[in-house]
Amino acid sequence: TFFDDAKQFDLNTSHVDSERTFFIPSRVLTTTNGSSRKPVMVELRHPSSSLGSRVASSPMKRDEDTSPLIHDHFSQHVEDHPRHSSRDRERSFWWQTYSFSSFSKDDPRFSQRGSRISLFLLLFVAIAGLISIFSILHRLNSPYLCKKDGIVLHCPRVKEKPSLWENPFSATTSWKPCAERREGGISDLPPENETSGYLFIHAEGGLNQQRIAICNAVAVAKIMNATLVLPVLKQDQIWKDQTKFEDIFDVDHFINYLKDDVRIVRDIPEWFTDKSELFTSIRRTVKNIPKYAPAQFYIDNVLPRIKEKKIMSLKPFVDRLGYDNVPPEINRLRCRVNYHALKFLPEIEQMSDLLVSRMRNRTGSPNPYMALHLRFEKGMVGLSFCDFVGTREEKARMAEYRQKEWPRRYKNGTHLWQLALQKRKEGRCPLEPGEVAVILRAMGYPKETQIYVASGQVYGGQNRMAPLRNMFPNLGFTLPVPLLIYGSIKAVYIFRPVTKEELASKEELAAFRKHVTSLAALDFLVCLKSDVFVMTHGGNFAKLIIGARRYVGHRQKSIKPDKGLMSKSFGDPYMGWANFVEDVVITHQTRTGLPEETFPNYDLWENPLTPCMCKA
Numbered sequence: 001t002f003f004d005d006a007k008q009f010d011l012n013t014s015h016v017d018s019e020r021t022f023f024i025p026s027r028v029l030t031t032t033n034g035s036s037r038k039p040v041m042v043e044l045r046h047p048s049s050s051l052g053s054r055v056a057s058s059p060m061k062r063d064e065d066t067s068p069l070i071h072d073h074f075s076q077h078v079e080d081h082p083r084h085s086s087r088d089r090e091r092s093f094w095w096q097t098y099s100f101s102s103f104s105k106d107d108p109r110f111s112q113r114g115s116r117i118s119l120f121l122l123l124f125v126a127i128a129g130l131i132s133i134f135s136i137l138h139r140l141n142s143p144y145l146c147k148k149d150g151i152v153l154h155c156p157r158v159k160e161k162p163s164l165w166e167n168p169f170s171a172t173t174s175w176k177p178c179a180e181r182r183e184g185g186i187s188d189l190p191p192e193n194e195t196s197g198y199l200f201i202h203a204e205g206g207l208n209q210q211r212i213a214i215c216n217a218v219a220v221a222k223i224m225n226a227t228l229v230l231p232v233l234k235q236d237q238i239w240k241d242q243t244k245f246e247d248i249f250d251v252d253h254f255i256n257y258l259k260d261d262v263r264i265v266r267d268i269p270e271w272f273t274d275k276s277e278l279f280t281s282i283r284r285t286v287k288n289i290p291k292y293a294p295a296q297f298y299i300d301n302v303l304p305r306i307k308e309k310k311i312m313s314l315k316p317f318v319d320r321l322g323y324d325n326v327p328p329e330i331n332r333l334r335c336r337v338n339y340h341a342l343k344f345l346p347e348i349e350q351m352s353d354l355l356v357s358r359m360r361n362r363t364g365s366p367n368p369y370m371a372l373h374l375r376f377e378k379g380m381v382g383l384s385f386c387d388f389v390g391t392r393e394e395k396a397r398m399a400e401y402r403q404k405e406w407p408r409r410y411k412n413g414t415h416l417w418q419l420a421l422q423k424r425k426e427g428r429c430p431l432e433p434g435e436v437a438v439i440l441r442a443m444g445y446p447k448e449t450q451i452y453v454a455s456g457q458v459y460g461g462q463n464r465m466a467p468l469r470n471m472f473p474n475l476g477f478t479l480p481v482p483l484l485i486y487g488s489i490k491a492v493y494i495f496r497p498v499t500k501e502e503l504a505s506k507e508e509l510a511a512f513r514k515h516v517t518s519l520a521a522l523d524f525l526v527c528l529k530s531d532v533f534v535m536t537h538g539g540n541f542a543k544l545i546i547g548a549r550r551y552v553g554h555r556q557k558s559i560k561p562d563k564g565l566m567s568k569s570f571g572d573p574y575m576g577w578a579n580f581v582e583d584v585v586i587t588h589q590t591r592t593g594l595p596e597e598t599f600p601n602y603d604l605w606e607n608p609l610t611p612c613m614c615k616a
Contacts, residue, residue, distance in 0.1 A: 143174030143615050146596045153590040162589075164444055165368050165531045165557065171594050172555040178614040179335035179551075187260040192227055195263060197306035199226040200278055200313040202234040207248070207520040208540035209318060212605060215337040216321040218262050219330050220314070223295050224303045227263045230255075233517070243517040250343045257341040261333055268311070278313045285313050292601075294325035323604045328611050331604055335612035338544075338605070339551050344521055351504070351512065352525030358503045359452055359526065362474070367450055370440075371530035373545075374455035375430050375537040381459045385409065386429035387420035390460070427564030430537040433458065434467030435570065439561055440534070441471055442584035451475045452530065453497040454523040454541075462495055469495055477502060500526065532557045533593075543606035550593055551608050558593030 146155040158168040166172075201217045203210035214231050221228040230251065233243050245251060255264045268275050278284050286302050306312045314320070323331065344352075359369045381388065382402050390398075403410045410416070423429050431439075440449075451472055458464055469475050476497035496502055500509065500522050512518040527533055527545050533556070535542035546558040565587055569580055598610040 144168070144171040144595055145174070146590055146594050148597070148599060153596065155590045155594055167554055167557055167592055167594055172553050174616055175554065175595055175609065175613045176616040177339070177551050177612065179332050179608075179612040180340050181257060181260065181336060189260065189263055190225070192263055192265070196224050196226045196303060197309070198229055198265075198269065198272075198311040199224070199306065200229045200268065200311065201231050201317045202313070202315055203231045204234045204316060204318055206540070207517045207524070208544050210517075211338065211342060211544065212319070212540060213317050214342065215334045216319075217314075217317065218258060218264075218337045218341075219321060219326070219334050220298055220302075221262045221264075222333055223298050223326075223330060224306060226303075226306055227265060229268055230264060230266050243515040247515050248344060248348070248517055248521060250345055253343050254341050258337065261336070272311055278311070284309060284311065285315050287315060289314060289317070289320045291319050292322035292325070293320055294322050295327060295330060323602055324598075324600055331611035334604060335551070335608050339548060339608075339612075344525070347511070348518060348521050349525070351508070352522055352529070354508075355500055355503050355522065355526050356529050359450065359498070359530075362450055362498075368531035369450040369452055370445070370532040370534060371452045371454060371527040372436070372534050373527060373536060373542055374433060374436070374453055374458065375535075375539065376433060376458050376460075376464070377456040378459045380430055380537065382406070384423070384429055385416060385419055386423050387417070388432060394460075424567050425564070427562065427567060429563065429567070431561060431563060431566070433465050435566065436534070436536055436561075437468040437471040438570075438580075439566060439584055442581045443559075443588060444585070445472075447472055448474060451498065452526055453499055454527050455497075455499075465495065465497070469497075474498075530556070532559065534559045534561075536561070540605070543603060546593055547605045547608050550595070551612065554593060554595055556593065559588065560591045560593075562587050562591060 144156055146153050148154075156170070158170055160168055160170075199217070199221050201213065203213040203217075205213075210231075210233050217228060217231055220226075230245055233245055233248075251266065255266075258264060268278070286305060289302075290297070302312070302314070343349075360366050362369075378401070382398060382405060385402065385406075387395075399410075399413060399416075403413070420429075441447075449472055451474065453475070465475075476495055478495050500519070509519075512522065524541065524545065528548055533545055533549065535546070535558075542560075546560065549556045549558050565583065569575055569583055595609055596607055598607055602610075604611065
């Protein structure tokens with residue numbers, strides 16, 4: 001420290017150490033008589049060796065040739081002492097800290113301020129420590145949950161090695177089902193004659209669409225405190241099936257399991273004589289129910305009519321109840337119906353178990369298998385209005401088919417090319433069998449993988465299935481079929497994928513051929529029990545299976561390909577195989593049916609986590 005007056009220096013020699021002497025150039029000082037000014041050198045001695053170490057490593061050493069104020073004796077002294085080690089520099093730092101603290105204690109101006117600063121620092125360190133401890137505990141106790149950032153899904157990191165057949169163990173132990181019926185609960189349902197009235201619905205569409213309609217019907221009856229008449233499965237225009245509820249599901253189990261939630265009767269009450277009126281009369285039908293309607297809509301618009309007429313039917317009833325605009329207990333009730341109350345008949349369950357056992361033991365030893373829901377039938381290809389690889393004749397026949405089946409959408413056909421390009425870019429086109437094969441091989445699945453195919457008649461036949469068959473030979477069988485060619489019988493080999501028809505005999509499936517819905521139920525259960533499920537396009541079948549596999553513990557992989565990204569990769573002629581594999585693996589690490597947080601307008605059937613599952 002420099003002082004304006006040299007008289008303020010205390011040059012007491014009682015603490016002088018002759019071995020530690022250094023000089024500090026002072027400012028130009030005024031002599032005692034004030035007559036002249038000249039530069040002088042002030043000599044300071046200190047008993048600390050660390051202070052000398054600091055001088056030796058100071059910038060003055062570097063400036064010794066240029067500074068005229070440094071004494072020759074000082075220069076010579078510095079040259080005799082080399083640069084000190086890091087240990088000496090640490091001592092110098094702690095000495096300065098100690099000196100400053102000692103000075104602060106001696107000076108009353110610093111004592112109060114220093115104590116306040118020290119208290120503040122201690123408080124800050126304590127708060128930071130508590131926050132760190134709570135953060136660590138929260139991370140240790142928080143369940144495995146993937147969160148969305150825009151369209152990107154971020155999942156927690158795990159230490160275990162990735163598996164082709166199972167999700168990470170931490171993902172399977174974080175959540176548990178909690179929509180089941182509570183045993184020993186007290187029912188608060190009023191008697192049948194004291195409810196708001198009777199609710200009757202037609203469950204339209206295929207098996208899976210009918211299943212969703214039944215779940216929604218139970219929920220709507222609960223909202224309005226109405227008695228539900230056992231839903232009627234309406235004949236589907238495509239499947240031409242006349243299956244009844246009792247032909248597929250266990251009616252007794254359905255009614256008994258929900259007895260504490262909703263009152264359900266098997267048939268329309270006897271006092272209502274004209275039953276056909278429910279199917280034809282406008283007075284007994286509530287129409288124009290908006291899609292994904294909130295619970296309040298039924299209370300305001302449907303409940304008054306049920307109280308007035310005592311029995312009403314809802315038509316149509318496909319996706320007529322929302323998800324995030326109904327109470328959580330109603331969504332939990334829908335899960336209870338879907339995963340616990342709706343149980344297939346015992347003979348359907350037993351046949352599906354037999355098919356699964358045969359699928360696992362196709363090679364003579366137990367092996368995991370993959371279920372592939374290949375949605376590439378002619379109807380799906382036509383309805384998608386996407387463009388696919390094919391000859392001119394195939395494209396012309398498909399255009400005629402679309403114009404016949406969907407004339408309003410087809411119009412004159414001039415806009416279809418741009419529409420097809422846009423839909424493929426957005427990932428709204430079904431994946432072809434060859435594209436599915438390339439994606440699965442990029443994920444690492446070997447050619448020996450056992451694959452069960454749940455599909456109708458694939459559009460394009462043998463040629464369309466060839467790439468998938470070549471990459472995965474265990475996809476099916478190659479059977480000789482005798483054909484008459486030019487007057488002689490020759491064997492033509494035809495490929496058949498592994499389906500329920502190939503795993504079971506005609507006699508075993510004869511009882512299920514009476515109802516097309518029964519065959520669909522077998523496919524549903526074999527895919528549900530597979531080690532890996534792969535969907536190729538949207539639909540109720542795929543999302544119900546993915547949701548059910550999530551509900552039982554997230555252990556089983558359910559792969560949902562990113563069709564938008566894959567369309568860009570397939571269309572890039574400069575992308576090599578290594579880069580393609582990297583893109584596929586990174587993209588689909590989080591698309592395997594992992595625990596995922598719900599979001600506004602989420603699909604309850606595909607992701608039942610928030611309303612129907614609890615932390616394990």
